[in-house]
Amino acid sequence: MSATTSATLPLNSAGSAPALARRRGPVAWLLAVARFARQKPLGAIGGVIVVGMLAMAVFAEHIAPYRFDETIRGARMKPPSAAHWLGTDNLSRDMWSRIVYGARESITVGFATIALAIAVATAIGVSSAYFGGLWDLAVQRVVDAWLSFPYLVVILSVMAVLGPGRLNLIIAVAIIAAATNSRVIRGATLGVMQSQFVEAARAIGCGHTRIIVRHLLPNVTATIIILATIGLGAVILAESALSFLGFGVPPPHPSWGAMLSGSGRTYMLRAPWMAIWPGVAISLAVFGFNMLGDALRDVLDPRLRGAR
Amino acid sequence: MLRRYLVRRLLVAVPSLLIASAIVFTLPRLIPGDAVQLMLAETSYAKDIDELRAKLGLDRPFHVQYVEWLGRAARGDLGESLWTRRPVAQELAQRLPVTAELALYATIIALLIAVPVGVVAAARQDSMSDYVVRSLAILGLSVPGFWLATLLIVLPAIWWGWRPVTGFVDFRADPLGHVVQILLPAVILGVASAAALMRLTRGMLLEVLRQDYVRTAWAKGLAERAVVLKHGLRNAVIPVITLLGTQLPQILGGTVVIETIFGLPGVSRFLFDAINQRDYPVIQGVNLLVVGTIVLVNLAVDALYAVLDPRIRY
Numbered sequence: 001m002s003a004t005t006s007a008t009l010p011l012n013s014a015g016s017a018p019a020l021a022r023r024r025g026p027v028a029w030l031l032a033v034a035r036f037a038r039q040k041p042l043g044a045i046g047g048v049i050v051v052g053m054l055a056m057a058v059f060a061e062h063i064a065p066y067r068f069d070e071t072i073r074g075a076r077m078k079p080p081s082a083a084h085w086l087g088t089d090n091l092s093r094d095m096w097s098r099i100v101y102g103a104r105e106s107i108t109v110g111f112a113t114i115a116l117a118i119a120v121a122t123a124i125g126v127s128s129a130y131f132g133g134l135w136d137l138a139v140q141r142v143v144d145a146w147l148s149f150p151y152l153v154v155i156l157s158v159m160a161v162l163g164p165g166r167l168n169l170i171i172a173v174a175i176i177a178a179a180t181n182s183r184v185i186r187g188a189t190l191g192v193m194q195s196q197f198v199e200a201a202r203a204i205g206c207g208h209t210r211i212i213v214r215h216l217l218p219n220v221t222a223t224i225i226i227l228a229t230i231g232l233g234a235v236i237l238a239e240s241a242l243s244f245l246g247f248g249v250p251p252p253h254p255s256w257g258a259m260l261s262g263s264g265r266t267y268m269l270r271a272p273w274m275a276i277w278p279g280v281a282i283s284l285a286v287f288g289f290n291m292l293g294d295a296l297r298d299v300l301d302p303r304l305r306g307a308r
Numbered sequence: 309m310l311r312r313y314l315v316r317r318l319l320v321a322v323p324s325l326l327i328a329s330a331i332v333f334t335l336p337r338l339i340p341g342d343a344v345q346l347m348l349a350e351t352s353y354a355k356d357i358d359e360l361r362a363k364l365g366l367d368r369p370f371h372v373q374y375v376e377w378l379g380r381a382a383r384g385d386l387g388e389s390l391w392t393r394r395p396v397a398q399e400l401a402q403r404l405p406v407t408a409e410l411a412l413y414a415t416i417i418a419l420l421i422a423v424p425v426g427v428v429a430a431a432r433q434d435s436m437s438d439y440v441v442r443s444l445a446i447l448g449l450s451v452p453g454f455w456l457a458t459l460l461i462v463l464p465a466i467w468w469g470w471r472p473v474t475g476f477v478d479f480r481a482d483p484l485g486h487v488v489q490i491l492l493p494a495v496i497l498g499v500a501s502a503a504a505l506m507r508l509t510r511g512m513l514l515e516v517l518r519q520d521y522v523r524t525a526w527a528k529g530l531a532e533r534a535v536v537l538k539h540g541l542r543n544a545v546i547p548v549i550t551l552l553g554t555q556l557p558q559i560l561g562g563t564v565v566i567e568t569i570f571g572l573p574g575v576s577r578f579l580f581d582a583i584n585q586r587d588y589p590v591i592q593g594v595n596l597l598v599v600g601t602i603v604l605v606n607l608a609v610d611a612l613y614a615v616l617d618p619r620i621r622y
Contacts, residue, residue, distance in 0.1 A: 042443060145327035148602050150561030153579065153595065160583045160591075161338040237452055241565060244454050245580070260455060268462045275462055279455030286450035294446065 036299065043295020049288025056103040064097035069252045077271040087273040090263045095273060098254040099281050105255045106236050106285060113170045113235045114228050117177035122224060124178065125185030126216060129193060130208070140186075146179040152241065159247040166249050173238045181227050188223040192216055222300045230293030233286040240282045256282045310611065317610060321603050329381075332595040333374050336588045381596060387589035389582075396593035400575060404597070406476075407567070407574035410494055411559050415552065417498030418505055423541075423548070425502075426509025431536050433514060441506070448503030453562050456496050457569045476573050493566045500562065501555045508551050512544035519543075546617055553609035557602055 037044035056063055066072065071092045072084075080087045086095035124143070128136045146154070155172045162168035192198065193216070201211050242248045243257030251258065259278040268275040358367070366373075380387065386396035429441040464470040479486040516522065517540050525535045560576065567577040575594055582590035 042439070042446075141323050142327055144324040145331060145599075148324065148328055148557065148599050149331075149595065150557040150564075150598060150602075152561035152564050153576075153598060156564065156580065156583055157335045157591065157595070160586070161335060233450065237450070240452055241454060244452075245565065245568070257452075260458065265458060268458060269465055272462050272466060275455075275458050279452065279459065282455065283447070283451045286452075287447055290446045290450055291443075 036295070040295035040298065042291050043298075046288045046291025046293075046295065049284055050292050053103050053285050053288065054107065056100050057107040058104075060101050060104050064094075064100040066094040066097040068098050068101035068254045069093065070097070077267065077274070079271070080273055086277045087271065089259075089274050090267050090271070095277055098259065099256070099277055102254040102256045102259065102278065102281060103285070105249055105253055106239065106282075109166060109170055109239050109249070109255075110232050110236045113174045113177065113239070114231050116170060116174040117181060117231065117235075118224055118228050120174065120178035121181035121185050121227075122217075122220075124182040125187075126189050126212060126220070128182070129186045129189035130212060130216065143179050143182060146176075147183075151176045151238070155238065155242060156245070156247065159242065164247045164250065169239060169242055169248050173235055173242070176238075177231055177235060181231065184227060185220060185223060188220045189216055192219045195219075226293060226297045226300060229289060229296055233289035233293065236282065236289070237286050314607065314611060317607060321607065325599065325603055328599045329378060329596060330374065332592050332599065333377060335595075336586070336591040337370070377592070381593075386593035386596070389590050390587045391582075391585055391590075396589050399578065399590070400593055400597055403573055403575045403578050406490075406572055407560070407563055407576055409490055410497065410563055410566070410572065410574060411556070413490060413494035414497035414501065414559050414562075415555070417495055418501035418555070419552070421498065421502035422505035423509055426506040427513060427536060427541060429506070429510045430513035430517065430540075431532070442510075445503040445506045448499050448506075451499075453496050453500055454565045454569060456499070457493065457566060460492060460496065461569075476571065489570075490572075493570045493572065497559050497562045497566055501559055504555065504558075505548060505551060509544065509548050512547050513540050516540050516544045542616075546613060549609055549612055549616065553606045556605050557598075560598055560602075 037047075072088060072094060073092070075084065075088045075094075076092045077090055078084055078088045080095075084094050084096065086099060088094055089098070124139060128139045154176055158172040158175060159168060162172060198211065198215055201215050206215075239248060240255070240257030240260070243255040244261040246258075246261065248258055249255040256278040260275060260282075264275045264278065377387070384397055386400070388394065389396055389399060392399065425441055425445075429438045432438050461471070477485040477489045513536075517536070522535060522539055525539045530539075563574060563576040564580055566572070567574045568580055575597070578590065579594040581587075582594065
């Protein structure tokens, strides 16, 4: 029997079997979502925004009436209308279509960054907590030093080294996010390590890899899911700030941050919609992830309150 | 006792500061191509390039450059800007007041918004006002500062034809104009920090209000004002002060964008320009100054605990 199982599920199998049966199937999933929505209405609103944004990213070709780089004859800087819901920009491109495709950029960069950041943070945090000693001391001092920089300053410095571009942006933001998250994961792992089942696993002679993979990691998964959800909002915000400063996704790909910087600011007095809608999109997306992450944290792991 | 604690705390901060200084020194050197290539025209002779490198000390081994740089930095000499040819320390001294003022106003604004709003949200937990305040706080964390700045420039211009002053207004020349100019960017920076501070104030106060002595205070028949503010808030404020310390990097990071948008001649804009121009001494100087400030502020925050909470003895 896996020690993890004994630690996370009730020992009484007669009592736990119906509970498990109740949790299966799509109906049970819907019920769980409905219960979550009732308990955490703000989180549910966040969830709806996140699902909407994911849909925009996945089905951009079907939702957007034009391509992101398609110029429309005679429609330069037109205000919002029935034909162009959010107006058009200085290159006669439909703003709504660019916002929809922009969701794809934000989601791609956001998910890739957070995946990389969480992978690195988990490796650092879990190993630091598990091996302790000199390794922990050395790693934590480096993390300390890294965290004492303002994040935008580090990211800009790293971007200056790597040069602008999507992949470099992902690496630069992930480095910072990894340092912050590794602290929380280290804390959670230290907590799990106090459990008797870890001691038992050691006592029966399990190796380091087995203890980490089978016993520690499954028990910090909730923490990791919460960190990833909340982190996505922060990452999207960082990506937009960097794109705004000219270090992000290169044109003509529509990034919300970049849409706000160049032409958005140049023409903001003549065509204010060019500066307004990308900002609304960024705020809504980050708001959605923050709301959902907050609610998930309350439901899955109340100990993490105030971790941000 | 406090002094001994502070000395110990400072000693613990030394390794972190040293590692940070190594990062500060190394990062700009990883930039492909060096400043010499940028400073001299493409047609320059190799001899000129080598001479300039030797003059700037860029041809010596890396660790030698680091130790020398650290020694000079400890004496307050941060080198010379490769572009303006003026001492970095002098340039920073000129720009620091702008950034410091901006950060100070932003912190005050954040506290002025966060504490009262957090107290109301906690005192009226799960009420409509609590929901509204919490949603607004998350919104405050979600709205990008650069967009808020753009809106605050665009909308008044469209509605009332009012435009923010372009060009920096010096305090000595026009004190009122100067404060008005700094206030708008400070509000934008303050709003984001206020959101985080407000959430913590609410959370900590909720925890304190559940304590036994608070129940006793209610039972004694004290007014709500006295219970919440005197018994509750004073005990909830310590983590808020800690977060204020950790908010400083956030606020300083925000100044990079805000100073660029509003054209304020502060340290962060200097850094942004230096990164684009690969001006190593400036990038290193600004980063070192920022990290040093953050370490010192966190030390001050620690010392403040003892003042705020008599139970804490070092």
